[in-house]
Structure formats: C-alpha cells, structure tokens
Amino acid sequence: MNNETTPSTQQILPATFATAKIRIALAALGFASVLFPAVTVTAMGAFSQGVGLAALAGGTAYLIPLVFVLALAAPFNAQLQPYSRLIDIAAAATCVLFVAWGLWSLFDLHNTMAQQDNALAALAGGAPGFRAPRVSDFGSVTPSIGAVALLATTALSVWKAAKA
Structure with missing residues (x-):
C-alpha cells in the first residue's frame, strides 16, 4: 500500500469571478472605445x-483593447x-495616456x-457695425459614445490597478 499523500492539486482558475467580470467589462469597454466614434464634428449645421x-x-x-x-x-x-x-498598471497607464x-x-x-x-477680427480692422465671423460659428466638436467608453475604461482601469 502506498501511504504517501498526494500533493494538493493546483487550482486551475486562480482568478475570482469578480475579477473576471471586471476584466471582461474592461475588455468590452476597450473595444467600444475604439469601435465607436469618439467625436462628432458639426460643420455649418451638417453633422458628421x-x-x-x-x-x-x-x-x-488598438493598444487599448x-x-x-x-x-x-x-x-x-x-x-x-x-x-x-503589472499588466493592470500598464493597461491603466495606456488609457490615461490616451485621455x-x-x-x-x-x-x-x-x-x-x-x-x-x-x-479674422484683426482683418476687420474695427470697422463700425461689422462683426467678424468667428471660426467657432462654423462648426463644433462634441464627444461621442467612444469618448464616454474611453473615459469609463480609464476610470475602471485606474480603480482596478489601485485596488490590485
């Protein structure tokens, strides 16, 4: 008879389920930040x-995802x-650099x-009754869903790196 004890088997999945959920959310947000538009440009009333x-x-x-x-x-x-x-810290640093x-x-x-x-105002020379058009009147840049995803990814990854 063999009286030796067998060594305990190593746990196959060392990560907890909560850690896996956070990492899956970070990967999904990372893909969303790259796939969705980050900004919407409005030029003379027309949206891009x-x-x-x-x-x-x-x-x-593509470093983010x-x-x-x-x-x-x-x-x-x-x-x-x-x-x-170290990978968590590098991921958070990548997001912080992009932001x-x-x-x-x-x-x-x-x-x-x-x-x-x-x-443009200098070109007008201060003529009375003349208002030079402002460049900002012609268009604007507004954040879109990709920017929101990038900010959420950054916040969650910095929290994860600080917690780990």
Missing part, C-alpha cells in the same frame, strides 16, 4: 457620422500570473480656433 479613435490616433488606438485582452488572460495563464498587477492626449488635442484645437478668431 463621427470620427473614431482609430482615425484620430492611427493604429496605436489589446492590453485589456492581455489583462483578461493574465490570471488564467500560469506564465502571466506573476505579471498580472491626456485627447485633452491636449482638444485644448490645441481650441487655441488654434481662438488664434484664427483673433486673426
């Missing part, structure tokens, strides 16, 4: 169909388990429009 993050940032926009799919797989893969927290880039782009757009408004 929206401009997606991939059109604005190029191929680097990529890091969240990697973060989703990390707790279930034995080789990635030690790096799970910072988006805000910088919006401020840059606003400053450019203000400079063009000032240039």
Whole structure:
C-alpha cells in the first residue's frame, strides 16, 4: 500500500469571478472605445457620422483593447500570473495616456480656433457695425459614445490597478 499523500492539486482558475467580470467589462469597454466614434464634428449645421479613435490616433488606438485582452488572460495563464498587477498598471497607464492626449488635442484645437478668431477680427480692422465671423460659428466638436467608453475604461482601469 502506498501511504504517501498526494500533493494538493493546483487550482486551475486562480482568478475570482469578480475579477473576471471586471476584466471582461474592461475588455468590452476597450473595444467600444475604439469601435465607436469618439467625436462628432458639426460643420455649418451638417453633422458628421463621427470620427473614431482609430482615425484620430492611427493604429496605436488598438493598444487599448489589446492590453485589456492581455489583462483578461493574465490570471488564467500560469506564465502571466506573476505579471498580472503589472499588466493592470500598464493597461491603466495606456488609457490615461490616451485621455491626456485627447485633452491636449482638444485644448490645441481650441487655441488654434481662438488664434484664427483673433486673426479674422484683426482683418476687420474695427470697422463700425461689422462683426467678424468667428471660426467657432462654423462648426463644433462634441464627444461621442467612444469618448464616454474611453473615459469609463480609464476610470475602471485606474480603480482596478489601485485596488490590485
């Protein structure tokens, strides 16, 4: 008879169900932030169909869903388990960088429009009764569902990275 005790079997799925739900939500929000339009442009009363993050940032926009799919797989893969927290931090940093880039782009757009408004006003020369048209009168840029998804992804990923 064999009196040796067998070592306990390693748990196959080390991640909890709550962690998996958060990671699935982050992956879905990551895909939504890239697939849906981030901004809607209105020019002279006509609406665009929206401009997606991939059109604005190029191929680097696909880093968002990529890091969240990697973060989703990390707790279930034995080789990635030690790096799970690092992957969470990298995913949060990627989102924070994209949000910072988006805000910088919006401020840059606003400053450019203000400079063009000032240039048009200077061309008018202060003639009485003449109001120079403002560049902002011709169009506007408003956030769309992709921007909301990116902000939600960023908030949830930073919370997840801080909690882990």
